[in-house]
Amino acid sequence: MTTAPTVSASGLTVRYGGRPALDDVSLCLHEGVTGLLGPNGAGKTTLLRVLATAVPADRGSFTVLGHDPGTAAGRQEVRRLLGYLPQTPGFHPDFTAFAFVDYVAILKELTDRAGRHREVRRVLEAVGLSDVRARRIKRLSGGMRQRVALAAALVGDPRLLLLDEPTVGLDPEQRMRFREVIAEAGEGRTVLLSTHQTEDVAMLCHRVIVTAHGRLRFEGTPAELTARAAGRVWSSTERDPGARAGWRTGMGTFRNVGDPPKGAELLEPTLEDGYLLVLDGEPAEVASV
Ligand SMILES: Nc1ncnc2c1ncn2[C@@H]1O[C@H](COP(=O)(O)OP(=O)(O)OP(=O)(O)O)[C@@H](O)[C@H]1O
Secondary structure, rough: OOOOEEEEEEEEEEOOOOOOEEEEEEEEEOOEEEEEOOOOOOOOHHHHHOOOOOOOOOEEEEEEEOOOOOOOOHHHHHHEEEEEEOOOOOHHHHHHHHOOOHHHHHOOOOOHHHHHHHHHHHHHHOOOOHHOOOOOOOOHHHHHHHHHHHHHOOOOOOEEEEEEOOOOOOHHHHHHHHHHHHHOOOOOOOEEOOOOOOOHHHHHEEEEEEEEEEEEEEEEEEEHHHOOOOEEEEEOOOOOOEEEEEEEEOOOEEEEOOOOOOOOOOOOHHOOOHHHHHHHOOOHHOHHH
16 A cells, blocks of 8 residues: 555553553554454454544554644544544434534534535435434434434544444345445545444455454455465364364355364355454454354
């Protein structure tokens, strides 16, 4: 990648009660969509909170397009460049979808009323909510509320978009719609997408980061993550006790991931297989995704 990174982070560490939620994480994010995978408690939300300047790092530093949030002026610049969809977005339920996104647009310093309203209509259209923009948030479904939160993150055309599990709880059609919007947002902008959906990463992302126990375990392309499982996925009629993971498929045969026995019938690996193998060696409660 030849372009300068949007985000450069070095040694980011956050501790809660002495335990590291984020442990010496260094990374660069470029334009396009980067997927952030990791089991529960891996530190994904903590990393997004730090980059969103919602939580300060105990150690380490980062810049966004050269601005250092370690200073008050730098933090203000970084916040101007950000769109953030937190894991549990907060709404005032009596707001309409339009009024809520408009409120966020005002906080984002879009002061010209007519231009701001155009922008609010644009992002509501992008997430497919134009028809219900006058409906109160308390009367919207969970998936629609998630789309309101995405519209609020998109408003003002941020250069860096931080999305914390945006497709959780969405039906397949809505997930597809989200993918379209996120892919579009990744054109000319930098998107960090935290997710448990390896499918979303395979379909959307040009880069992928895997974390566990607050540490970076992998950084590369989805194809490179998938390649970690090349020659390590095989089919058998019984569950192979030597497999790292194995399950009966709908075909009645077992799909095993790990170190295959000699002569095993090898299968085409997926990104999820690569992910499982990257987590291999983690303590069991973390590795059992
Ligand atoms: N405010 C907090 N106070 C204390 N501990 C916290 C706090 N926030 C996170 N942690 C702990 O830090 C670790 C990382 O949590 P984090 O929410 O960043 O993980 P995650 O990868 O986003 O998990 P999930 O996939 O379940 O959302 C966990 O052990 C969590 O319990």
